[in-house]
Amino acid sequence: xxxxxxxxxxxxxxxxxxxxxxxxxxxxxxxxxxxxxxxxxxxxxxxxxxxxxxxxxxxxxxxxxxxxxxxxxxxxxxxxxxxxxxxxxxxxxxxxxxxxxxxxxxxxxxxxxxxxxxxxxxxxxxxxxxxxxxxxxxxxxxxxxxxxxxxxxxxxxxxxxxxxxxxxx
Amino acid sequence: xxxxxxxxxxxxxxxxxxxxxxxxxxxxxxxxxxxxxxxxxxxxxxxxxxxxxxxxxxxxxxxxxxxxxxxxxxxxxxxxxxxxxxxxxxxxxxxxxxxxxxxxxxxxxxxxxxxxxxxxxxxxxxxxxxxxxxxxxxx
Numbered sequence: 047x048x049x050x051x052x053x054x055x056x057x058x059x060x061x062x063x064x065x066x067x068x069x070x071x072x073x074x075x076x077x078x079x080x081x082x083x084x085x086x087x088x089x090x091x092x093x094x095x096x097x098x099x100x101x102x103x104x105x106x107x108x109x110x111x112x113x114x115x116x117x118x119x120x121x122x123x124x125x126x127x128x129x130x131x132x133x134x135x136x137x138x139x140x141x142x143x144x145x146x147x148x149x150x151x152x153x154x155x156x157x158x159x160x161x162x163x164x165x166x167x168x169x170x171x172x173x174x175x176x177x178x179x180x181x182x183x184x185x186x187x188x189x190x191x192x193x194x195x196x197x198x199x200x201x202x203x204x205x206x207x208x209x210x211x212x213x214x215x
Numbered sequence: 216x217x218x219x220x221x222x223x224x225x226x227x228x229x230x231x232x233x234x235x236x237x238x239x240x241x242x243x244x245x246x247x248x249x250x251x252x253x254x255x256x257x258x259x260x261x262x263x264x265x266x267x268x269x270x271x272x273x274x275x276x277x278x279x280x281x282x283x284x285x286x287x288x289x290x291x292x293x294x295x296x297x298x299x300x301x302x303x304x305x306x307x308x309x310x311x312x313x314x315x316x317x318x319x320x321x322x323x324x325x326x327x328x329x330x331x332x333x334x335x336x337x338x339x340x341x342x343x344x345x346x347x348x349x350x351x352x353x354x
């Protein structure tokens with residue numbers, strides 16, 4: 047029988063973050079998930095996790111820290127000063143959105159700290175300014191708990207909450 | 216006379232992990248133990264043992280911590296929202312499989328210390344998640 051599981055990284059970490067930013071910027075800032083940059087409009091925001099780290103192992107759950115990387119990309123036009131001002135303004139706005147949504151409400155996650163911001167990142171794209179925003183997100187994952195019973199003939203079966211059982215030989 | 220010994224890395228650790236993944240994914244996610252990366256279909260895993268550390272020396276048993284890397288590869292040519300969602304769905308499912316494994320076998324304690332994501336040109340379109348795992352086992 048297949049296990050019950052949740053797509054935590056995508057559903058609980060990445061999607062709420064993207065939705066909050068989309069709500070804030072409406073259509074003015076395309077926000078997408080990918081590990082590589084896409085050519086979208088004059089400015090865009092790329093979101094992708096780089097890693098997760100176990101913080102604490104509990105009896106029925108695991109507390110993990112998810113490191114999320116966001117690259118803000120704006121195309122340079124003219125002498126670049128306008129684009130630079132726009133980048134600083136938008137990055138500050140993103141930072142404020144994250145600060146104002148430091149807990150997930152009905153979704154049990156919260157940011158483990160304020161984001162770190164690095165300007166002038168080399169993302170391998172020409173004629174753009176790139177600002178990298180890195181945010182740590184904590185999430186506690188509750189997992190299924192099984193109990194093991196051994197039978198008299200050395201076989202065993204495993205139960206969860208009594209509603210069903212899994213037999214392994 | 217040769218001593219009787221158990222091939223702990225193979226039988227107790229790696230084959231237990233292979234069996235758990237096979238029970239959950241059947242043949243859709245093969246787990247290989249080869250060290251060299253080779254493209255093998257749409258999705259596959261490679262299990263790499265790193266090292267083992269002894270725990271307390273005990274009478275009649277050998278408790279060890281085994282450190283492994285479990286690499287999951289998924290081919291992603293489309294690179295859209297749906298395929299990214301599917302990739303992380305598989306990552307969570309593998310994670311849950313390891314956690315359930317820890318509960319089922321009393322001699323097998325599995326911890327995922329972290330997962331790192333890579334997506335390099337050298338993988339030819341594959342997305343990669345590397346699980347840094349520690350398995351405590353007594354034999």
